[in-house]
Amino acid sequence: MTEHIRVTVEDRVMRIAFNRPEKKNAITNAMYVAMGEALTRAESDPQIRAVLFEAEGDAFTAGNDLADFAAVAAGKMARSEMKAHVFLEALARGQKPYVAAVQGFAVGVGVTMLMHCDLVYIADDAKLTTPFVNLALVPEAASSWLIPARIGHARAFAMFALGEPVDGRTAASIGIANASLPVSEVRAKAWAAAQALASRPLGAVQATKKLMRDAAAISAVMSREGEIFGQRLQTAEAAEAFRAFAERRAPDFSKVSG
Template sequence: MSDEHILVTRDGAVLEIRFNRPAKKNAITNAMYGAMADALESAAADKAVRAILFTAAGDFFTAGNDLMDFAAQNAGSVSGPRHVERFLRRMIEAEKPVVAAVQGNAVGVGVTMLLQCDLVYVAESAKLTTPFTDLGLVPENASSLTLPARIGHARAFALLGLCEPLSGADAAAFGIANAALPSAEVETRARSAAVALTKKPAESLRLTKNLMRNRAALSERMNEEGKLFGERLKSAEAAEAFAAFLERRPPDFAKLG
């Protein structure tokens, strides 16, 4: 499927997937998830593609899932296939190297997807936030497994439990990103890394990545998270969080008991 808010282009052996909804801080809709999943599937089947680069237009990398979409799911007014799981699964299954250029703030899945990438370059000034519990939800994309493994339980719980923001500089220092750079330099650095990867022996690189990833464990955790996430989307806590967002007020979870 195609979507104007996801631009998929080729630069030599690099497949670029660009968030292109800057007016909405690159918040991700169902159609955008579908377009990205299709692009990853196409890249997997195309021998000419040897690396994948995620990047974005505007000041935000992505604000994460479009909250209007979450609110509609909570209200039970959404029909048709949902593509987010297909996208997340393709990220886990990807055998070709995936590079991310995080030139601005990243929220929710915009952070958890970085843990499925192989190289990440982030703006020093960027803020990374995972507000799942603030929305009455739970982590996704196997991040309840990958984030503590990457940065330790205490730091991971500050992100996933307290929903504290993490600076781009700290993301690099803690091991989520390879380097923190001035925002204007991020995409150039990430693209250079993606191009460098295309020059490596493809099969050797594929086998190396496979040895470094336990896809069975990641998929199992994603399934567990996904079941809980689906249940939480219909919860009273989520309904209050979404209502508060739409009404531009602080949520009141205390009234729920």
């Protein structure tokens, strides 16, 4: 476990909170493992009937800590040492209802994980971005399938390939979130929704979720994405993207091959 993920259980709801506000809740390997273990516990504990994702500070999450990506791209860390899959695989097989409260910005996996949440409440002024292509990478968490299915190919491609942001109000209007609210109301709304789900007949809730999701297909897409993601991390394009990030400049992909 890590202090950067706070896990509590209250009124039959497991609350999983990003707790690294000084780094905009950028997710480390230890945080992925902690969240994966928490979800596994939630699935096996009959006293837990819903899961709520939330965050401390002014951001939901900046996504994966880019230091890990840069280390793999530079050959300083093996791709196998990255632990995002522990969390993503737990999301894919989850059967209990998941709720998310999103404020500030959500980047990369901070957006793609929402596709696995059954209810999402977001601040009006939140900003969602999936800048995978900007980093010479590809989408993950089965989002290459789930996001186009949710919002359409054109919008999804603009988010992935151009890195176009989506604000909270737009996220609600196109179906990424259930509702957008003033930031001061988001966590209370999400908590009330999680409590409401926890009061419903769990068997019926789980059966409904299972009917609405093809877990095997989601896992298969995640696997394909993960293989390509790993390959992309070791390309010259990725090396340039992370050098540029470290040097605080715009990347120049004109002289590197894919």
